[in-house]
Amino acid sequence: MSATGDPARSAAPLDAAQLAEAFALFSRASEELSTAYNALQAQVGQLTERLSVLMGALPAGVLVVDRAGGVVQANRAAESLLGGGLAGQPWATLAARMEASGTPGEFLITARGEVRRLALSESELESGAERILLVHDVTDTHRMRLTAERNERLAAMGEMVAGLAHQLRTPLAAALLYTGNLRQPELDPAQRAMVADRALERLRYLERLIRDMLLFARGDSAGRQRFAVCELLAELAHTLEPVARARKVAFTADCACAAAELVGDRKALGGALTNLLENGIQACEAGGTLRCEAVLVGTADAGIGTSAVRFSVRDSGRGIAPELQERLFEPFFTTRAEGTGLGLAIARGVARAHGGDITLRSTPGQGAEFSLTVPLAAGAPSGGQEHP
Incomplete structure (x- = not known):
């Protein structure tokens, strides 16, 4: 037999x-x-444990909401603020319990018989x-902020005591x-x-x-209610139009806010706007014009983090010198002999108490x-709507 043998047999041991x-x-x-999978599982377990500990230790409430708008996870702080058994509930149901506070991004909710600000x-x-x-939960922070603002106002009033004494x-x-x-007997009835x-x-x-003075000292708004912007402007126009007509000033008012509403102290806001309108009437000569309008402005225009209403009061008066413009909002500063010097300071305080502000443009x-x-x-x- 050949030494080479069958090629298939010699290849079999190699295969x-x-x-x-x-x-x-x-x-x-x-x-x-x-081994790598077991190590990864161990790491995942450690991360899950750390996350659970972190969620439980966080003072802020944390909720995880899925694409359908349902709460899939909530920590202890969230359940303390919003109630237990949050997992599985629609977020829209929880959100419906919150009320607007008048401050952008903050809401009011009643928990355990107490109103909290969130x-x-x-x-x-x-x-x-x-x-x-x-x-x-910013309830305590809000209270501290109000207290600090009140203390600032009281400190400002303390510095103004000397000037106030003179004004009184x-x-x-x-x-x-x-x-x-009146005690002089020689006065006739007309002189008396x-x-x-x-x-x-x-x-x-x-x-x-x-x-x-009392309005300035009290500062922020006392009550809050929901009211239509256009209704407030119509009410102001009805009140101020006769005053402007008596001074021969052409007064117009226009509201472009449709059904927009505000939440706040209607009386305080109306008083602040009345002050601006009365100042505008006083600034105009006979034959002048005064225009008040309310328009909606977006986030960039408002500068306060949300959509807003801007009330503009524009007069055709003499204008205000640049060096006086910033001082106009100082308490007791006035350019009128009969002015108290507190009207604009009060108006700015009311605006800021509602999360807004007042600006001035004049040449x-x-x-x-x-x-x-x-x-x-x-x-x-509106966190409960479905996402596409």
Whole structure:
């Protein structure tokens, strides 16, 4: 028989060796994959445990909301603020319990018989499958902020005591003088009536000054209600139009806010706008014009983080010098002999108490425009809608 033999028989042992080696490689790879998987599972377990501890330790409420708007996870702080058993509930149901506070991003909710103020923020995961909602209890912070603002006002009033004493002394001395003249028997009825009218005029000025002082000291708004912007503007126009007509000033009012609503102290906001309108009437000469309008502005225009209503009061008066414009909002600063100097300070305080502010634009000889901006009334956060 030939030494070379059958080629197929000589190749068989080589194939078996290769197969054994392949099985050995596969076995080692499988063991390495199994070891790596076990290590990964251990890391996932550690991360899950750490996340659970972190969620439980966070003072802020954390809720995870899925694409359908359902709460899939909530930490202890969230359940403390919004109630237990949050997982599985629609977020829209929870959001419906919140009321607008008048401050952008903050809402009111009644928990355990107490009204709490909550700040809400939202972040969406990159996958878009879930969103994370953070709920902060800012009740104490809000109270501290109000206390700090009140202390600032009281400190400002303390610094103004000397000036206030002077402002009270002058009209009071005039009222005393006129009242003393009423005792003179030689005055005829017409002179006596004139003296009495002047005394009453000085006393009314004192009353107005004291009223404005109290408004400035109290500062923020007392009550809150929901009301239509256009209704408020129509009411102001009805009140101020006769005053403007008496001074021969053409007054117009226009509301472009449709059905927009505000939440706040309607009386305080109306008073602040009335002050701006009365100042505009006083600034106009006979034959001048005064225009008041309300328009909706977006986030960038409002500058206060939400949609807002901007009330603009524009007059055709003499305008205001640049060096006086910033001082106009200082308490007791006035350019009018009969002004108390508190009207604009009160108006700015009311605007800021509602989350807004007042700005002024004026060029000497070209009139002035005051703009009072207030955030729109927001309902409960709309986090429950479905995402596409």
